Amino acid sequence: MDLTFDRRHIWHPYTSTLTPLTCYPVVSANGVQIQLENGKQLVDGMSSWWSAIHGYNHPALNAAAHGQIDKMSHVMFGGITHEPAIELCKKLLNFAPSNLEHVFLADSGSVAVEVSLKMALQYWHAKGEQRSKFLTLRDGYHGDTFAAMSVTDPNNSMHSLYKGFLPEHIFADSPKTGFWQDWDESDLESVKDKLSRHHKEIAAVILEPIIQGAGGMRIYHPNFLKGVRELCDSYGVLLILDEIATGFGRTGKMFACEHAGIQPDILCVGKALTGGYMTLSATLATKNVADTVCGGEAGCFMHGPTFMGNPLACAVAEASMTLLENGEWKEQTHQIETAFAELLPKLKQHALVSDVRWLGAIGVVEATKSVNMEVIQAHFVEQGVWIRPFGKLIYMMPPYISSMANIEQLVAAIESALNNPDCFQ
Numbered sequence: 001m002d003l004t005f006d007r008r009h010i011w012h013p014y015t016s017t018l019t020p021l022t023c024y025p026v027v028s029a030n031g032v033q034i035q036l037e038n039g040k041q042l043v044d045g046m047s048s049w050w051s052a053i054h055g056y057n058h059p060a061l062n063a064a065a066h067g068q069i070d071k072m073s074h075v076m077f078g079g080i081t082h083e084p085a086i087e088l089c090k091k092l093l094n095f096a097p098s099n100l101e102h103v104f105l106a107d108s109g110s111v112a113v114e115v116s117l118k119m120a121l122q123y124w125h126a127k128g129e130q131r132s133k134f135l136t137l138r139d140g141y142h143g144d145t146f147a148a149m150s151v152t153d154p155n156n157s158m159h160s161l162y163k164g165f166l167p168e169h170i171f172a173d174s175p176k177t178g179f180w181q182d183w184d185e186s187d188l189e190s191v192k193d194k195l196s197r198h199h200k201e202i203a204a205v206i207l208e209p210i211i212q213g214a215g216g217m218r219i220y221h222p223n224f225l226k227g228v229r230e231l232c233d234s235y236g237v238l239l240i241l242d243e244i245a246t247g248f249g250r251t252g253k254m255f256a257c258e259h260a261g262i263q264p265d266i267l268c269v270g271k272a273l274t275g276g277y278m279t280l281s282a283t284l285a286t287k288n289v290a291d292t293v294c295g296g297e298a299g300c301f302m303h304g305p306t307f308m309g310n311p312l313a314c315a316v317a318e319a320s321m322t323l324l325e326n327g328e329w330k331e332q333t334h335q336i337e338t339a340f341a342e343l344l345p346k347l348k349q350h351a352l353v354s355d356v357r358w359l360g361a362i363g364v365v366e367a368t369k370s371v372n373m374e375v376i377q378a379h380f381v382e383q384g385v386w387i388r389p390f391g392k393l394i395y396m397m398p399p400y401i402s403s404m405a406n407i408e409q410l411v412a413a414i415e416s417a418l419n420n421p422d423c424f425q
């Protein structure tokens, strides 16, 4: 592989062109194994950023892709429909909270978030109210496009870099009570305060249910989510849940909002929607939201991307939904959660560890120091695992098909990194 060309000319995520970090050449992936060009096999701990839930090179997903590509890879969605989109949306609505009835298919997670924000704005416009603010949480993350970034934690997404262009929204304190801790009602004070003061200008609250992912891997108490739903209802504000990372079983429930027994007005999904095969996302809305949006001045929802409802992506996503329908994911994520619950507390004793936490198929080790990315990455590869930390967070969200031996290997690799001071700054 021409790695010199890669280093000189190809931008990787959040990476400098001046001092690019090492990139490991991958030639194939199968099940939970990622194969490097030099023949080394790595046990995957990331599911390619939450997406490859069934593992790589899955026969059912491959068959769906092959079957569809021989019929048509793509056809426009304006004025045209097709079986893969219809069958996918049927399954999606079956899994989703029961109040959601309309599906808007989009390109990526960030675009699904943009779509949800636009829906909320059009909803209030149609009702004759000028509401242009969103209430969201500190430590949240909703994507890298502008509107998504504007509701992402100001420090994490460097709002200061885009000042003057980025719309300014309202940020409440993120919840402090962990998922497994005793609930502390005061967690809701900040949201309550912002809503009571600004509800007339707020179109919607947008947040990640139960786990704030890229903004800190913070796993919080379901009562917080329940409380936010009640506050949205009492102040007449829409609730958008971003389940792009948490959706499709990752937290041990099909959708994380089920931990709190609540339903959103608008739901964003992406990442694992295609089992990690290609990019596709969806924004789901209630009948009330959809009817109000389309009953307004515009007469429709003003969005329609070129690759909307891409048949190839829909066919693979439908096959992924079929795999989820057999329900095996429940036992698998439960087993992974049990393994994390047994293995992670042992790491808590380590001097370099400030906290460990887990939920479903998510395990997090928070270090007291930031990692040295170049060194720790090489260390993990040496240990035969693929784990990609950021800052002080070393976290795992392995494919659901991971064996207990795979999970043990991932945790052992983290322990060995903790014992190597060069892996930290």
Ligand code: PMP
Pocket (backbone or CB within 6 Å): 108, 109, 110, 111, 113, 141, 142, 143, 144, 208, 213, 214, 242, 243, 244, 245, 270, 271
């Ligand atoms: N929302 C959440 C909660 C996410 O974790 C992400 C991706 N990390 C996004 C939105 C953006 O998705 P994408 O990268 O597909 O645009």
